[in-house]
Structure formats: structure tokens, C-alpha cells
Amino acid sequence: MTSSTLVRIRLADGALNERDVQLIRDARAVGEVIALVPGDAPPSVAAHAARLGVARLIAADRAQIAAVDALAAAMLLVEPDAVVLADDADGRELAGRLAARSRSALAVGVHAISRDPEGVIAHHTAFGGTFETTSAATTGALIVTLFASPVPIETVGEAEPLPIERFAATEVPRREPQEIARVRAEIADRSDRPDLRTARVVVAGGRGVGSPVGFALIEKLADVLGGAIGASRAAVDDGHAPHSLQVGQTGVAVSPDLYVAVGISGAAQHLAGMRTSGTIVAVNSDPDAPIFDVADFGVVGDAFAVLPSLIAALADEPDR
Amino acid sequence: MRILVLVKEVPDTYGERRLDLETGLTERGASSSVIDEPSARALEAALTLAAEHEGSVAVLAMGPASAEGSLRKCIAMGAGSATLVSDPLFVGADLTLTAQVLAAALARLEHDLVLMGAASTDGATAVLGAMLSELLDLPLLSRIDELELTAHDVCGRRYGDDIVALRAHLPAIASVTERLPDPRMPGIRGILAAKSAEISVLSARDLGLDEAFVLADARSILLSVSPAGARQAGTVVVDGATDGGTAIADFLRSKGLA
Numbered sequence: 001m002t003s004s005t006l007v008r009i010r011l012a013d014g015a016l017n018e019r020d021v022q023l024i025r026d027a028r029a030v031g032e033v034i035a036l037v038p039g040d041a042p043p044s045v046a047a048h049a050a051r052l053g054v055a056r057l058i059a060a061d062r063a064q065i066a067a068v069d070a071l072a073a074a075m076l077l078v079e080p081d082a083v084v085l086a087d088d089a090d091g092r093e094l095a096g097r098l099a100a101r102s103r104s105a106l107a108v109g110v111h112a113i114s115r116d117p118e119g120v121i122a123h124h125t126a127f128g129g130t131f132e133t134t135s136a137a138t139t140g141a142l143i144v145t146l147f148a149s150p151v152p153i154e155t156v157g158e159a160e161p162l163p164i165e166r167f168a169a170t171e172v173p174r175r176e177p178q179e180i181a182r183v184r185a186e187i188a189d190r191s192d193r194p195d196l197r198t199a200r201v202v203v204a205g206g207r208g209v210g211s212p213v214g215f216a217l218i219e220k221l222a223d224v225l226g227g228a229i230g231a232s233r234a235a236v237d238d239g240h241a242p243h244s245l246q247v248g249q250t251g252v253a254v255s256p257d258l259y260v261a262v263g264i265s266g267a268a269q270h271l272a273g274m275r276t277s278g279t280i281v282a283v284n285s286d287p288d289a290p291i292f293d294v295a296d297f298g299v300v301g302d303a304f305a306v307l308p309s310l311i312a313a314l315a316d317e318p319d320r
Numbered sequence: 321m322r323i324l325v326l327v328k329e330v331p332d333t334y335g336e337r338r339l340d341l342e343t344g345l346t347e348r349g350a351s352s353s354v355i356d357e358p359s360a361r362a363l364e365a366a367l368t369l370a371a372e373h374e375g376s377v378a379v380l381a382m383g384p385a386s387a388e389g390s391l392r393k394c395i396a397m398g399a400g401s402a403t404l405v406s407d408p409l410f411v412g413a414d415l416t417l418t419a420q421v422l423a424a425a426l427a428r429l430e431h432d433l434v435l436m437g438a439a440s441t442d443g444a445t446a447v448l449g450a451m452l453s454e455l456l457d458l459p460l461l462s463r464i465d466e467l468e469l470t471a472h473d474v475c476g477r478r479y480g481d482d483i484v485a486l487r488a489h490l491p492a493i494a495s496v497t498e499r500l501p502d503p504r505m506p507g508i509r510g511i512l513a514a515k516s517a518e519i520s521v522l523s524a525r526d527l528g529l530d531e532a533f534v535l536a537d538a539r540s541i542l543l544s545v546s547p548a549g550a551r552q553a554g555t556v557v558v559d560g561a562t563d564g565g566t567a568i569a570d571f572l573r574s575k576g577l578a
Contacts, residue, residue: 068454089446093462096447099416100454105540106415108447122540125548127337132548133344140538175459177488180475185483201577225578243499244480250357250498258577275551279575281568287558294551297571301559309565314578 003031003115004055006080006141008071008094011038016045016052019086019198022148024052027084030115032056036074039063041164050159057162060169068097073169075102080141082113082120087145088197095145101172105137107144111255111276120144125276147255194228196245201227201258202274204247207234208263208284209303215240217307218262224314230254230274232264248273262303266291283307321375321469323366324431325399326422326448327359329383329390344542345412355390358437360397360503362496366435367398367504369469376400380429382410382422388519396506396514403429407524409531414540419451424527426456431491433474438463438495449495459488465499 005027010017016037027033032055037045040063049057058078060070071094075083083098085091087109099106107122114121120142124133136142196202203225205218215229222229231241233248247254249269259277264270266282266289274280275294282295283306292298299306331337331346332354338347355363366377379394381387382405391402405425413421426434439446446463453460464476464486475487476494506514524530557567572578 089463092447093450093460096415096419096450097454099447100419100451103416103537105538106447107540108415121543126339127331130337130548131339131545133339133545134543135540136543138539138541142540174454175457175488175492177459177461177486177492179484180487181483181485183483185479185481258572276548279577280551281571283564283568287556292556293553295556296554297568298554298556299559299564299568300556301564306559306564306568309563310568311565313566313569314572 003120004034004078004080005031005113005120006034006036006071006074006078006083007054008067008083008085008091009035009037009049010086010090011041011045014042014044016048017086019088019148021052021153023084023086023146024054025153026113026146026148027082028053030113030120031081034058034074034078034080036071037164039065039070043161043164046164047159047161050162051155051157052153053156054162056165058165058167061166062169062171065169065171066174067094068101069171070169071098072101072172073167075104075141077167081115083141083143084113085143085145087147091145095143099143102141102143104140104143107135107142110144110146113144113146127272130275193222194226196228196230196247196252197254199228199254200256201225201260202230202247202254202256202277203227203260203262204230204232204264204274205235205241205262206232206264206270207238208265210235210238210240210263212240214263214303217303217311221260221262221307221311224311225258225260227256227258227260232270261291261295262307264291265289266294321370321373321433321471322431323370323375323377323433323435324426324429325359325363325366325377325379325394326434326436327363327379327381327390327394328356328437329353329381329387330356339545341545341547343412344545353386353390355393356437357503358439358496358498361498361500362435362437363394363397363399364503365467365496365500366433368501369433369467373469373471375432378403378429378431380405380422380425382406382413382418382425384411385521388521391519392514392517393506395517396510397504398506398510401520402517403520403522405522405527409524409529409534412542415447415451416537417534417539419448419455420537421524421527421529422448423452423455424529425522426452428522428527433469433490434458434493435467436493436495438497446495449493453493456493459492461486461488461492461494464494464496467494467496467500
């Protein structure tokens with residue numbers, strides 16, 4: 001039997017969700033990709049899925065059904081070696097429910113998957129990136145939440161749109177909380193700046209730039225580099241940045257190609273959230289700051305002098 | 321109102337945390353074990369809510385026998401009783417087994433509301449709440465930043481791009497974030513009470529579980545453990561005679577990052 005991976009894809013504005021689409025690339029390397037889309041997915045996703053190299057496209061025969069019920073039925077139908085979901089809050093919760101319901105092995109927060117003759121292998125880092133581990137299921141499908149790298153996926157060229165195969169799924173009654181109110185938060189990141197978790201460049205500010213002026217500089221550097229903004233716990237605790245921007249042990253873990261740490265000392269809790277970044281650049285006035293132990297390039301100096309100079313230097317395009 | 325708090329004991333994030341390269345298990349000696357900060361916040365919330373509702377707070381943890389120490393700290397903070405699930409059979413339990421064991425324990429302990437940290441600092445998987453919700457068919461309010469309790473309902477607010485308010489009838493589970501108030505320090509009375517408190521210990525057999533059960537289902541097993549490549553310190557330049565900003569720009573360009 002061909003090895004297959006069942007990938008859960010959500011929709012956004014009637015099209016395949018970007019973050020979930022990244023999973024297809026990683027799943028392609030491990031076997032045949034069977035994509036589960038919501039029951040109300042429009043036919044237009046079929047062509048897109050085919051171009052992404054999906055082998056089969058499946059959906060429950062009902063437009064509205066709890067995600068866990070659809071996934072559980074899909075697992076029984078397809079008998080995959082692995083079930084892959086995006087590593088976000090929704091993906092993790094769903095993966096947990098599915099593993100509990102199907103009594104399957106679960107691997108959460110995985111950064112890569114591979115396979116060997118016996119099945120799918122999940123690759124993790126532990127303790128803030130200080131250890132690398134691999135795990136697998138003793139039997140059955142491994143349920144995985146995968147943190148897919150934000151590298152754009154390559155399409156396989158023109159392909160016949162896939163039929164959406166419908167399967168029967170039964171709804172299992174479950175006790176759920178009710179949503180009694182939902183209000184758009186007033187403090188929102190500008191929508192044109194990349195999302196912190198998936199950005200390829202992150203510029204993060206710490207206590208050393210803890211002021212509106214300091215963070216304005218961080219924002220400006222982020223914009224010049226086309227990156228997202230992050231903050232250390234100290235900066236968030238001091239009220240200079242919202243919690244949603246916090247990088248570290250109790251915030252978001254990121255792994256961009258470039259991480260610029262400004263006025264951040266580099267305490268273990270912060271490193272835990274970014275030490276797997278491709279390249280780390282640090283600016284700090286303290287020559288003994290631990291951040292310099294992990295930075296590929298560091299400048300000891302006043303961020304309020306270094307950053308404007310850096311921004312100007314980057315804005316200067318060399319003559320071509 | 322009976323509130324039960326799931327408490328996790330973890331290696332201190334301020335200490336060195338290591339995995340044994342042979343077994344893949346956390347090296348217990350590497351640093352001291354502490355009550356996970358998210359768990360402590362959940363306990364603090366429970367103590368406050370119990371006081372408001374003339375209720376009781378019990379704590380439950382799964383771990384080695386040494387985890388009793390952390391449970392005593394919970395009693396010192398004000399928890400009325402503590403239960404430790406401990407058995408050699410559960411050493412190295414994966415997520416699914418952990419959830420099944422805790423569900424079996426919860427089925428034996430009375431509770432109207434189960435509180436837990438939303439994500440732990442040692443595994444940060446943030447899935448346990450969902451797994452318990454599924455196994456016990458209890459509604460789950462997850463990643464809650466503000467919590468309220470009435471005689472029959474639990475309400476929570478979650479802050480994100482949207483601020484969402486959720487409500488569930490009791491019994492229910494809520495996982496809480498670090499936005500909740502700081503945990504209180506134990507007072508001298510609590511510390512003395514903790515010394516003499518009786519901690520109930522449940523073994524696998526007490527939960528009706530045996531080796532066959534552990535082996536029956538699919539389990540996630542570790543295949544390999546290795547230390548990650550340590551990052552090396554790179555070039556450090558002092559801003560002054562050399563312009564630091566220009567130096568960074570040159571470095572970034574040399575790497576194709578700008």
C-alpha cells in the first residue's frame with residue numbers, strides 16, 4: 001500500500017488557507033498527499049490542490065460538521081501513515097481531540113517530518129532548541145502538528161483539477177462552550193506587516209529600547225527589512241509592546257531566516273523562542289549580554305545611534 | 321463548588337534543562353523541579369474563585385514520587401487536598417497516555433471545574449486540555465486570559481485579534497494563560513499545614529490500568545535524542561570608530577538578507 005499522509009486544509013475567503021498549503025510541501029516529501037478540505041469547499045480549490053501536487057482531495061458529505069468528526073472519519077477511510085495539521089492553536093486542539101478519540105500517537109510542535117521503512121518520523125526540538133529529538137508511532141497513524149517553514153511552495157505546473165471525493169461522517173455529540181461575544185481587538189498589528197510566527201525576518205525590541213521612540217525605531221527597521229516585530233518579555237511586562245508580540249518561553253517561538261535582537265539581553269527564556277533562527281544579529285549596549293554568545297553578528301552600542309545608521313545604510317541601494 | 325487544578329512539575333526554566341541522551345527522559349538532577357508557572361497561575365485563580373464561592377480546591381499531578389514536594393507547595397499556597405498519580409508504568413508517558421491516565425484519575429475525583437495551565441514551559445504542547453475534554457466529554461474553555469465563575473457556569477475571555485467571550489455549564493475545563501494574576505506566596509500557616517498534609521498517591525492499579533493497557537494503544541516513542549548544534553558566538557563590533565549600523569548592513573548584504 002502506498003504510504004500516504006492526510007493533511008487537514010482549512011479555507012480562507014473560499015480558497016485554501018496559506019498556512020495549511022505549506023504543509024502540503026512537507027507532506028509531499030513523505031508520501032502521497034491526501035488533502036481533507038471542509039465540506040463546503042468550492043470547486044475552485046480542486047484545481048489549486050492539483051497544482052500543489054495533492055493526489056486526492058476529500059471532504060465530508062456535509063457542509064457543516066465538527067472538524068474532529070470529519071478528520072476521524074477521514075482517518076478510517078484513508079488509513080494514512082500520518083495526519084498532518086498546522087501547528088497553531090486550532091491545529092493543536094484538533095490534533096489532541098483526534099488523538100484522544102482515535103487512540104493514536106501524537107507529536108506536537110514538530111518542525112519536520114521524514115519517513116523510514118516503518119513509517120513517519122517526527123522531528124522536534126526540546127527545551128528551547130537545545131535538544132533535537134525524533135519520534136514515531138508504535139503502531140497506526142502518527143498525528144502531527146507541523147510548523148511549516150514560510151518558504152513558498154512550488155507548484156507542479158498545470159494539472160487536471162481533482163475530483164472532491166465525498167465520504168460519510170457522523171457527528172458525535174459533544175459538550176462545547178458557547179461563544180457569547182466577539183469583539184475586534186482595538187490594538188491590531190498593521191495588516192501589511194508579516195505575521196510574527198511565520199515571518200522570514202523578525203526585528204525584536206527589549207528593555208533597552210523600552211519606549212515609544214525605541215519601538216518606533218524597531219518598527220522602522222522591520223519595515224525596511226520587510227519583517228515582523230517582536231518583543232522580549234521584559235518589554236511586554238513594562239508595557240512597551242502587546243503580549244501578542246512576545247517572543248520566548250512564554251510567548252511565541254519563531255524561527256525566521258533573520259532575527260534582529262535590539263536591546264535584548266538574551267536570557268534563556270528569550271533564547272528558547274528564537275535560537276533556531278537562521279541568522280541572529282544583536283545590538284546591545286552591554287558587551288557582556290548573553291545575546292552576543294548566540295549572535296552571528298553583534299554590535300555593542302546604543303541602539304538609538306546604531307539603528308538609525310543601519311536603517312539609512314539599508315535604504316541606500318548600491319548603484320547597479 | 322469543587323475546583324480541581326491540574327498541576328505539572330517541570331524542570332526550572334531558570335536552571336539548566338537536559339534530556340538524558342540514553343533514555344530521552346528529562347534529567348531530574350540537572351536542575352531543581354518547580355511547579356510550572358502556568359499551573360501555579362491556575363492554582364492562584366482556583367484559590368481566588370473558591371474563596372468567592374465558598375468552594376474547595378484540590379490539586380492533581382502525574383509524576384515521579386518526588387513530585388510530592390511540589391504538591392506540598394500547592395497545599396502551602398492554600399489547596400485543601402492533593403493527589404499524585406505515580407507509577408513506574410507511566411514513566412516516559414506520551415501525550416495520549418498522559419491524557420488517558422489523568423482522565424482516569426479525574427473520573428475518580430469530584431470536580432465542578434478543572435483548571436490547568438494552557439501550555440507548559442517544558443513541553444509547551446498545549447493539547448492536554450483538548451484531550452481531556454474529548455475523553456471526559458467536558459466543555460473546554462481554552463487559552464483563557466480572564467476567568468469568571470457563577471454557581472452553574474464558567475466564563476472566560478480570550479484576547480487575540482478578536483476578544484472572544486466563552487461560557488460553559490459546569491462541569492467544565494478551563495486552561496488559563498500567563499495573563500492571569502501572579503501566584504501568591506505561601507504564608508507560614510500554609511507551610512506548616514503542608515508539612516503534615518496527607519498526599520493521596522494513586523498507582524496504575526488504583527486507576528484500573530495495567531501494562532496491557534499501556535501497550536494496547538498506539539504510543540509515541542522517542543527514536544533519537546541529541547544535543548542540538550550549539551550556536552557559536554560570531555563577530556562582535558563596538559560602535560564607535562566603526563559605524564555599527566553600516567557594519568550590520570554590510571553583514572546582512574553579504575548574507576543575502578538585505
